[in-house]
Amino acid sequence: MDNPVLAEVTRGSTVESRHRGAAIVVDADGAVVLSLGDVERPVFPRSAVKALQALPLLESGAADRYGLTPAEIALAVASHSGEEAHAETSLAMLRKAGRDAGCLECGAHWPMGEAAARALARAGREPTALNNNCSGKHAGFVCLSCGIDEDPAGYVKAGHKVQQAVRGALEEVTGAAHTAELSGTDGCSIPTYAVPLRALALGFARFGTGNGFGPRRAEAARRIREAVAANPFMVAGTGRFDTRFMGVFGARAFIKTGAEGVYCGALPELGFGIALKCDDGAGRAAEIAMTALIERFLARQAGDEADFAPFRETVLKNWNGIEVGRVRATQMVRPAGATG
């Protein structure tokens, strides 16, 4: 089955490029609210499941043992832009566990945020692992490891207690087997497991409601959601989509991007979980399709239309600042009647 076109890129009055994909919205009992394309094919969720990967950090008591703040918990589920505040917060988390940047195993890369990368270069500095977009997640892994009195060395390996705990949480929350056959190595060197979008959406419906969770896990999920809603800068960065979106919608919509065109999200007031992937891995299409799906279900009151307007289309400008085109969702995913 060919997946439908979820988003189009226009130039002038012509469609220049097209992005296919699959998406699903389910409730916390797993009932399908909306399904587009092949939602059973296993996909790597990549960073879109960082919020689920962080559950053991809170459930284990490690987050409280080290007194992690909501901003630090938000950073633990981030794909951040490597700005100064992100790097400093990662380091603060490590120091609370009596460690430093030397035990991060995510690798160093120039900040994902171009302005942050140039600022670093302008200062004559080189990036460290603290600038890696996953450094908060990894600082969280180190805190988890120390919190359960386990040597953090090798915490990125599938056999380490940290990754075993993470995999266990992912399996329980999504209800999908996370197998070695369908595993790969993520950008930050931890294992990533391909599972169906349907299972990811169920996992986020549960994450958003606590439905089916024990009290400890439900409390951990609630604290992560609240931490991100209160600190949307930490989860991404200046000008980034997730930061801007949750800056407007707060706790009403938890969303998280993943590499290769994946998005996961939860709409707690409706009890819905959402998962989508663009076949081609395009993040520009995934964020626009995600907006359309959320607007479809969340826009119910006067004023909601205006809240969604800045996210509904991406205006493409050229080097002279002239608008040359747009990224827009197709009718397939757009809310009925939306004009955008």
Add this chain to the structure above:
Amino acid sequence: MDNPVLAEVTRGSTVESRHRGAAIVVDADGAVVLSLGDVERPVFPRSAVKALQALPLLESGAADRYGLTPAEIALAVASHSGEEAHAETSLAMLRKAGRDAGCLECGAHWPMGEAAARALARAGREPTALNNNCSGKHAGFVCLSCGIDEDPAGYVKAGHKVQQAVRGALEEVTGAAHTAELSGTDGCSIPTYAVPLRALALGFARFGTGNGFGPRRAEAARRIREAVAANPFMVAGTGRFDTRFMGVFGARAFIKTGAEGVYCGALPELGFGIALKCDDGAGRAAEIAMTALIERFLARQAGDEADFAPFRETVLKNWNGIEVGRVRATQMVRPAGATG
């Protein structure tokens, strides 16, 4: 009609992402050698036709009036990385016409090459229009304008004599109407016109052979091909695909990338022209599919296999340098029997 998958991205042993597209190979009489997907749908060729856009610069005599070197002619058809040598060469072209960077109308942007961008930031400098990946093309436009004794001001506008000459050349070479209805504004502010891949491939078959051209145009095409083959660094930059590819194949394969997943090319010894576009605009897939198509036709002698090996797949490494996956062409486009 759904276009076929041209390239896949793997992670571990799983296909993570897929890129659909259309591609066509024709000879200089327009006979179809190979056709995949919808090659009649108009696509914006973007920068993939810079070599055709540069024909008037040579045909008009402007290139000779200002004594442009082969390196400068190669830069006039480039999407360069904005490295120091590119910026300096653009400025040298402008000075030969008695102008400077102030008359460039492409806009400024940070160098496309990340290392070049960071070097500029490290030096405490800001980018100028000379760093724009199109600055060589624009310097060529300024030389053309001055060479025909036309004020270059406004040379990016569709009504200026420069763009009229460029559009005329594109229409004659490709045989396709370039209409206002199917036009858009390119990243560098000049008009871009959507035409079928079939017409683009024919244009490049002619460009590679001179077939159907008058002597003046055939000579201009030959000089552009030779200039690029002798100066592959100028057409792209350090580590870039086009630079590396033509560094190996020289005049045997002229290739040029365009934004949004377009590639055009010419194989002069076979008389073939090639044009392809990935539906989703992905350059990573376009270059791999282009390699497969070229290998399919150009690999005929012992040793050719080894020449193609570095271009056949892109190895994806994570931040710790661990191989995590590959971008590879599908059987649809790969040469029969290739193992890669």
